Amino acid sequence: MAxxxxxxxxxxLEQLAISNMWETSALVVVLELRHVESDTVAVLSHI
Structure with missing residues (x-):
């Protein structure tokens, strides 16, 4: 454990940027696993 x-x-700033990159990457993976990206595209296409 840490x-x-x-x-x-x-x-x-470098540590902050790297931390933000990992957080964003993890969020993208979770959203892709839940197929949220297809819902987002559907919502954005109605705008």
Whole structure:
């Protein structure tokens, strides 16, 4: 398990960008597994 982080530590912009990339990637995988992308396309096509 990961070690607890010191709340005083700061993240660099690079660390923040990489963290955001992984979070976005994980969300895309979950949405693809749930077939949400097809629903999103259907909704956007009505706009």
């Amino acid at each position: 070690e607890p982080l010191d709340p005083k530590d700061l993240m660099t």
